[in-house]
Amino acid sequence: MTRVLVISDIHANITALEAVLADAGNVDEVWCLGDIAGYGPDPNECIQRIRALPQPTCMMGNHDYAAIGDMALETFNIDAKKALLWQRNILTDSSKDFLHTFLQEPKVCGEVTLVHGSPRDPIWEYIMNTLVARINLDHFETPWCFVGHSHFQAVFKHHVETDEMSIEVPGVGKQYELNGRAILNPGSVGQPRDRDPRAAYAIFNPEAKIWEPRRVEYDIKSVQQRILDAGLPPRHAERLAGGW
DSSP: OOOEEEEOOOTTOHHHHHHHHHHHOSOSEEEEOSOOSSSSSOHHHHHHHHHTSSSEEEBOOHHHHHHTTOSOGGGSOHHHHHHHHHHHHHOOHHHHHHHHTSBOSOEEETTEEEOSSOSSSTTTOOOOSHHHHHHHHTTOOSSEEEOOSSOOOEEEEEETTTTEEEEEOOOTTOOEEOOSOEEEEOOOSSOOOSSOOSEEEEEEETTTTEEEEEEEOOOHHHHHHHHHHTTOOHHHHHHHHHTO
16 A cells, blocks of 8 residues: 655754654655755755655745745744744755745645645645634645644544534544545644654555554754754754753
8 A cells, every 4th residue: 555654844853854764664655745944953954865755745835935035034033034044055056956846836646635834825824723724625625635834743624514623633653544524734843843842744545545643752952952053043952852
């Protein structure tokens, strides 16, 4: 059966990315939902690692867009802005070329629509509650939509009988059967914000219609030290240990 690795919000954290790739094992495809760049100390390493993966499909995230200079930085907070300015200076031409290939509009892959933010606003909108999730249900036609951006591992499930959405957080490592329309978030590889500091991702099996959320530990202290050594905001290092 086909195994699809679904990842998002790596945020220049190569240590977390390598831990995820090792934990996932062999996969047939990789769907990256955006934000390889931003916050962390390893943008070039992460970009080139993703580029070398089997059949990567990459969506444009807001930090990716800003890192290549196609977006004004006034929309970012001061710490995020500082990291993006630093990354603009150290990104190689090869890395920038790859970021320029990322898809800005929703991408349909079989029964799944891929975006970074939301199908209504693919780069910027956060789906963090049932109201926004229900509104976005009208902006894609496939049974499922995979999103990133919020750094929160969750499933927004549609209930036909009430035409409402619920938030579910499937158990880590447990198979979640997709049996209705839903919006799913694999969480963040490089900067989780759900109070679980472990790197987050998911495995999707399109034939069996199975979504499996996963978490894996990685060497957070080494990443924190690289952040500080690069002169990046200490807050970016501190938050990794607490998953906030």
